[in-house]
Amino acid sequence: MxxxxxxxxxxxxxxxxxxxxxxxxxxxxxxxxxxxxxxxxxxxxxxxxxxxxxxxxxxxxxxxxxxxxxxxxxxxxxxxxxxxxxxxxxxxxxxxxxxxxxxxxxxxxxxxxxxxxxxxxxxxxxxxxxxxxxxxxxxxxxRLEGILKTVPGCIVQVDTDGRFVFANERAKEVLGLERSAVTDRAYNDPEWRIRDLDGEPIPDAELPFSKVCRREAPIYGDRHTIQWPDGTEKLLRINGAPLFDGDGAFEGVVFSLTDITAERERRRTLEETERRLDLAMEATDTGVWEWYPETDTLVWDETLERVMGLDSGEFEGTYEAFADRVHPADLPTVERAAEHALETGDAYRSEFRMFHADGSVVWVEARGQVVDGRLLGIHHDITERKRREREVERTKGRLDSILENTTTPMFMKDEDGAYLFVNRRYEELFGLTEAQVVGHTDEELHPSSMAAEVRANDRQVVETGEPLTTEERIVVDGEERIFLTSKVPVHDGSDDGEPNAVFGVAKDITEREAYRSKLERQNELLEQFAGVVSHDLRSPLTVAQGRLDLASTECDSPHLDDASDALARCQELIDDLLTLARTGERTTTVEPVSLADAVEDCWQTVETGDATLDIATTRTVRADHSRLEQLLQNLVQNAVEHGSTSPRSHAPEDAVKHGSTSPRSHAPEDAVKHGSTSPRSHAPEDAVEHGSTGNQTQSDDAVEHGGSGLTITVGDLDRGFYVADDGTGFPADAYERVFEAGYSTDDEATGFGLGIVAQVAADHGWTVDVTRSEAGGARFEIRGVETA
Missing domain, CATH: 3.40.50.2300 (Response regulator)
Known part of the structure; x- marks a missing residue:
């Protein structure tokens, strides 16, 4: 920084x-x-x-x-x-x-x-x-761009959306495009025709750009092909690294691209030479056989005899001896393949089962060539390969069963919109059989307005080759329902690489959407309520307080003090109502926060009298800093004002801790909007507007009695922390209600402070419970807290 x-x-x-x-x-x-x-x-x-x-x-x-x-x-x-x-x-x-x-x-x-x-x-x-x-x-x-423009390699930069934003002069030699043309493209532009080394399209998630984004770490040595505008295929080696801005936020990827097409051709030549050498080695290391049709003689070398579990020279050397070891069901296939090779001169190849000397069945592959009227070939044991193929078939069968029996509608359509497959749930949903659906289009099966929307989405997936998740309104039994449909392109492996089908999964979200609409209406009502409380109630209260101040200068009456206290309580109640009503509107921005530092800051903002603080934690938690301070501030305020062991003039000794929050514990609306950053310096809304910085609603009683002889302890729990005091504690019947908004046995309290504590905890995904502390006071336990 x-x-x-x-x-x-x-x-x-x-x-x-x-x-x-x-x-x-x-x-x-x-x-x-x-x-x-x-x-x-x-x-x-x-x-x-x-x-x-x-x-x-x-x-x-x-x-x-x-x-x-x-x-x-x-x-x-x-x-x-x-x-x-x-x-x-x-x-x-x-x-x-x-x-x-x-x-x-x-x-x-x-x-x-x-x-x-x-x-x-x-x-x-x-x-x-x-x-x-x-x-x-x-x-x-x-400065970096200037360096990149002059380096001898091809350097490109891609932004977070995958679009090229920079390419140096070497781009034309490697990519076949001018720099300006490169920056008009995205990393997965279909015109690149990106393929792996086997010529198969690479999914977006496996492309180098996606790998770097997902890991936010460099990659080295990735390889894939691209197609130049002139149709030439080029093989690239890609090294990539993530770019971060000054605040550490991911902002793109820089790649070094090397054309290794010539290197691949040299490697292919070498691989072909090695293949031929391997074939020659197989002819010596793998079982070798010769069949002379005219004499019906079949010769096995020692390796082949050993592979089949025989001692050297044990094989009789006749076709009949070989035929006795071939599985009877496969012998006709073996003979037809051999006859075809001898008649046409084509290469011989056959896969069949044979009996090993120990009685087990093995799969073999025999390959050969007609040489001077005889078949000369090699023998491979492919039992393990066949086992894997059977496993693949079983897996495919299980997958087909899952697709068929899942409770979610699934389907596949060709590029013209005709159905290729529907599962059982789809049939049940629309009351149609597979025979009634497959081969037909939505226009033939469903209302025209619905079919047009669905067909447009299908075409978009096929034409762009990109997956699509969208909401579609589908008529089921005469009722329009909302489905969240995910569609992906399907490729058949053809040379053009273009999608030719769409596979889709649909989820009925009608009830969820109805619930969301209901919540939006409720939120609108809550916002209207907060507006009335914030503006329509504050103004008459301010006028009333001003009139009361004028009256107190003209006459002296104890009723005026009572009225002033009542207005102050109304102001406090409005502040707590606004905090509680708007808690859900605030975004919880999680960051590492020192729990001890947060407690210290809160202690400075609460009138604690002669109370003492015991910090028994060094933990750093992940939380919204200001909202964590709000939670701690309300708990400390609650303990100081209502956990004192000294008698109070306005409540019995066993008064319930109601959780009232002082105006100091949260910022009034206007103070937040006009630049205040610290909960310690906040004044009520009217005071801010008129320049006042002092707390006008601080209770004298809280100053006089708050914290007398009280110790407040903050310590660690497993995945959480606690705030406890050694004060008077709660009555036995109060534990289940202390977090209810407005609940209090103290006539002077608003009863919203602990409700705010519960809401802040819930917004973080935490839980908060209250119990009796070891010293007989109150103990609040907050759990589910993530440690930084």
């Missing part, structure tokens, strides 16, 4: 000169690499950019006669992807969306306190680091 060590020149544009100067002071104090120039107008900022040397632009949004988005657009037009951070006091979804659409690098709201400048400095540093790293990678890439 490229690391920024040299000075970082920052241009800060804000029409408030005092604020711009203050920001420059804080940034240069925060990171001694920063050199900050300020400008109070967009025009002045553009002039400074024109002077050069700026690494990052920081801009306000709302400025005199223009705004930050317009400035961003002009910077993008003139300076490409130069890092640009919108640092603004005006925050809304509309502004954020507009900034992202315009290509902003980062977006951050202004706020009170110095922590916003710390965050701003961090984001500037990250943005410049990423920009310089990308520039360096691009320079290295161009």
């Amino acid at each position: 490229f690391t920024v060590t040299e000075p970082i020149h920052v241009l800060h544009v804000d029409d408030d000169a005092d604020f711009a100067a203050l920001t420059a002071t804080f940034l240069e104090r925060e990171d001694d690499r920063f050199v900050v120039d300020t400008a109070t107008s967009v025009d002045a900022g553009l002039d400074r950019l024109a002077a050069g040397g700026v690494d990052c632009v920081v801009s306000d949004y709302d400025m005199d006669r223009t705004n930050g988005i317009d400035f961003l657009t002009r910077v993008r037009d003139g300076y490409g992807d130069l890092p640009f951070v919108l640092f603004t006091g005006k925050g809304s979804e509309e502004v954020a969306s507009e900034a992202i659409s315009a290509g902003v690098t980062d977006y951050l709201q202004k706020g009170r306190g110095t922590e916003r400048y710390e965050i701003l400095a961090h984001r500037i540093s990250n943005a410049v680091e990423a920009h310089r790293s990308h520039a360096e990678s691009e320079t290295q890439r161009q």
Whole structure:
């Protein structure tokens, strides 16, 4: 990873000169690499950019006669992807969306306190680091392409979709195409007519590109043929290696291609010479025989006698002695083959069974040639080969039985759409017999609209030679049902190599699709609910709180405090409802996370009083970092606020741990949208919008009593971890309900915190259970966690 060590020149544009100067002071104090120039107008900022040397632009949004988005657009037009951070006091979804659409690098709201400048400095540093790293990678890439263009071998590069994106000058000599023509093709382009060394088409999954992609590792010495545009067949040796970008993501393959056609021809000549030599060796090392038809004499050499289990000289040397050892069912075949060879002079070849001297039956292959009126040949024992052939036949029979009896409809059609095969399930599905289907097309068997769609899919598979998986609407017993159909091309091994049939498997997914539609409707309702909670309820609550604040300045009444507490509880309830409702919308991005570090971070964000933390783990787990912190934060908050051994003024000593989550434990919606990155610095939505950074809803009671005399322990389990405390524990009847959303015996609690814990665990594929700890408190056990 490229690391920024040299000075970082920052241009800060804000029409408030005092604020711009203050920001420059804080940034240069925060990171001694920063050199900050300020400008109070967009025009002045553009002039400074024109002077050069700026690494990052920081801009306000709302400025005199223009705004930050317009400035961003002009910077993008003139300076490409130069890092640009919108640092603004005006925050809304509309502004954020507009900034992202315009290509902003980062977006951050202004706020009170110095922590916003710390965050701003961090984001500037990250943005410049990423920009310089990308520039360096691009320079290295161009340098590498320059080298590849000049090397003597043929070098090509293929992207993740399998298309050629680069070829050097040697490509024409090896591939028969100009460089521009190579980059118009994909690695599996049918015009290559790629074949293995036996002349058979190679499946896409076995081509060199697919192997490198699948393994993300180099391959060496792969060989296959291609066809040049002029019809010449060339044999290539292929070495390939994967390419990765600066972040380690797979981005393509680079190949070295060598034309070894001439080498193959030399090897074939050598192999032919070796074959002839082997044949001569077989004539001496394998059984050799001679048959003289005129005298009915048959001579076996010693090797053949030994192969058949006889002692040297034991074979009588007559045709009758040979015929007695041939299986009676095969003797006519042997005689007809011999007679044909003697009459025509053609080569003699026959496979038949013989009786070994020990009584066993062996398969033999006899090959020979007519020489001076006699048959001269050699004898091979092919018993093992025949055994394998029988096994293949049995396997084929079992496969035919599986295809015939599987509960999934299967079929095969020729290139004209006529059925060649259907299994029993297909017949049962449509109420047709094999005789009624085979030889007919869909147009003859099914409604025209359905047949047209199916036929179009079949043609696509045959014409492209590519498998196809698609949904097809099929009418069964008058009812339209949805099938997920997978179709693959079938080749008959002809010279042209083109598919001439389609094999298909269909799966009925009608009920699954109906269920998916139902879930989509439910998700739409859930989103509507979250919108009402987030916007329609927050606004009147904010007004009510403001009116209450005004009333408290005009009169003094204990009822006002109660009303304020009630409004704070409503705000807390809304926050928990939103977190619970939108948990399923968040993508769980799994990465290695230190469990101990995550616990430490959570401990800093919870008001723990005099509670102590015991970390008994060094494990690194695979989890979504922010959501793991959310789970731990809720468990720690639950233990601190409701596991204290000290009496509390608002709940009995044995109050159930309800799992309420503090507003600090998850980011309000607007705070997330406007650039906040740490769960520790979040404030409720209204506070963020008005610049407040403090927690306005922290319970005094939690501060006063939370964690008194309490120890919270985080430790390892087999495939998991636990969070336990030595507090008051749960009542016996509470264990089965603690994870229910809204359940609590504490009138001041929302009851959603532990429900959120359960949802976060479920989204990771984990389980969470609660039991009594050894010290009598609560113990939460999370299992199914993958260790990094």
